[in-house]
Amino acid sequence: MSPDATAGDSTGKGTGLLWLLALLGAAAFLFGVFRADPKSTWGIYLVNLIFWSCLAIVGPALAGAIQITEGRWSPSVKRIALTTTGFLPVSLILFVILFFGGRPSIPG
Numbered sequence: 001m002s003p004d005a006t007a008g009d010s011t012g013k014g015t016g017l018l019w020l021l022a023l024l025g026a027a028a029f030l031f032g033v034f035r036a037d038p039k040s041t042w043g044i045y046l047v048n049l050i051f052w053s054c055l056a057i058v059g060p061a062l063a064g065a066i067q068i069t070e071g072r073w074s075p076s077v078k079r080i081a082l083t084t085t086g087f088l089p090v091s092l093i094l095f096v097i098l099f100f101g102g103r104p105s106i107p108g
Contacts, residue, residue: 033101042102049098053091059084 032041063081066074 042098046098046102049091049094052087053095056084056087056091 029041029045032038032044035041059081063078066078066081071078
């Protein structure tokens with residue numbers, strides 16, 4: 001068996017586990033939303049959305065700072081910082097869900 005085939009098998013198992021965890025998280029969210037008082041669920045959703053969106057926004061700023069200062073010590077940090085931008089389209093979709101569904105969490 002080649003080393004590439006072994007690496008592909010372990011990656012597939014890890015991806016399946018991540019999908020399972022994402023499904024469990026979505027189920028827990030839906031369970032919380034359909035409770036009698038969903039305010040705490042929407043509050044947790046809002047805090048998580050802000051946290052991960054801020055990380056997605058700060059990543060390119062960090063990469064830009066590394067580029068401007070000509071930091072040669074951090075190519076891997078710069079690469080990771082640039083990949084956080086990939087969450088921004090997901091963040092937009094999650095914000096639309098919050099905008100239309102999160103009304104119970106807004107006082108008044």
